[in-house]
Amino acid sequence: MIIPTMFLLLTSVFFLMHIIPGDPVRLAYGDEMPEEFIQDIRHRMGLDRPIHEQYIEYMKRFIRGDLGISFTYKIPVRYKMLERYPTTLELTLGGIILAVFLGVPLGILAALKKGGAIDHIIRIMSLYLYSNPSFWLALLFQLYLGVVLGIFPISGRFNLIGRVPHVTGIILFDSLLAQDFQVFWGNFRYMFMPWLTIGIVRVPMLSRISRASMLNVFGEDYMTTARAKGLREWLVVYRHGLRNAILPIITSIGGSFTWLLGGTVIIEKIFSLPGMGSLLMDGLMGRDFAMIQGIVGIYAIIVVLTNTFIDVCYAAADPRVKF
């Protein structure tokens, strides 16, 4: 699956990029530059060659791991990505962890109390939350938690100024590794609202999947057997219920992760986080072909890796799954 997916995505994005109106070189250097200079740059970047030659050249380079040079930043796309990806990873992981810890228990609770008041409340709440546009939620958090109450910084990323050694780039982990709790807390305050936004937007999905999946399992004979054995209810739910219901939940978590590759574009813009989403947005605005293609290519790899990782999780969670 990985080869055709990558090939299709890269090819379609390559050709789409070349029909975008607007000359990227002109956009990068501004209107004042003389035409000869622009032509020279175009020539040196190979942009004046026939499109099929450019395409073959691009594909060859991509296979070698060379993503090209960004028009706007004038440095290799790879460097820019290495600088930006930890922010997005930190944002995504935190948001998903929050969503899982809120969504899955709520779903299980709803399944346990099926048809009762709690089930209805959870269902209505998740439908309501599901209908909230993420950007609106983010702005409301900024307004109430940031401006009115002033508990959390409104936007931006916590500035380390080299206080904690760079290990993973994810400040949350790096600060823990260095045991610098001041940095940990400072970073937490900056990331809290973005995490909350992502978390809340994803909770409905996870709680619904968990509920449906648990309900499926509750009808099984082994649940009755477990109860008949006299096991305590939480053990029945955890060991016999959740362990069997976990597969769709894992799929849904993986789905959240790939969904977030798109979702972070808006979240990063609102909270001024220097991540991959804002890099993509800048690339799109500046007609930065190399950057857009590079990001789409990397995202395709991430999508495929996530799906593979989910398959591995399947095998770990369910001994019946064999490769």
Added chain:
Amino acid sequence: MKLNKIKLGESNLVKLFKVAPKSAQAMVIIGSFLVSILLFFIIFGPIIAPYDPFEMVEISWEPPSNKHIMGTDALGRDLFSRLIIGTRYSLGVSLIAVGFSLLVGTILGSLSGFFGGPLDKILMLIMDALWAFPGFIFVLIMAVVLGPGILQTAFAISIGRIPGNFRMIRSLTLSIKERGFIEAEKVMGANSLHIIRYHIAPYYLSILFVTISLGMARGTLAVSGLGFLGLGVPPPTPEWGTELAYGRVFLLAGGWWMVMFPGFFVLLSMLGFNLLSEGADTILNPTVRRLK
């Protein structure tokens, strides 16, 4: 069971609605109510709107007052009028997107499901590749490629929805092709029209209704998301997401109304369509019905 409530001569839909769980009934009723408010705005928008949505009627950034119940925007235009008229654009773009993606998805999906073979394999490969990838990135790229505009935005959004619709229609076609009851009808000598009218159409239509309703919710979100990023319907067209983006600039200075009200309109329509599709799914879809 509430079967005793059913009267003779009622249509199937009414019967299904009556035996459905209370929660699903409530969802459909509230959802339809919200959607009809929006429809009302679309049809009677110019009559309800107290001011011209394109005219500067007040100083900029007036907070809500009796004269302007939702305040005024960056250019001194009445926000309430703009949002009411904006319903046409936000939902209209979303509707075009849903319609187009459904059309393409239906054509490709039924071809793929019906004929199978190499065509099916190739289409599945393409659609699976697109399906795995986050749709919003495609929508963003397409929006930049096509440029700003109402039809362009609608088309960009529909691209993100095609793989999902394709997969749904393909599996529907396959399941109908293989269903035993259709085979049985044929054996009993029923003609194609009878089979389509009584066995295929109800099945298709119920799923179609849920899909369109859900698509409208997602579509409206995408329209306002693109508008928010400045890639959607261009100004001065009053579109909810674009209004929100204007308001965001003024948010930190306390201009809450410019963010609160446009977002509320998006929330209202998403809630309406989500409730409608969820309730209808419970009522119409037998596999969902069992789980509730």
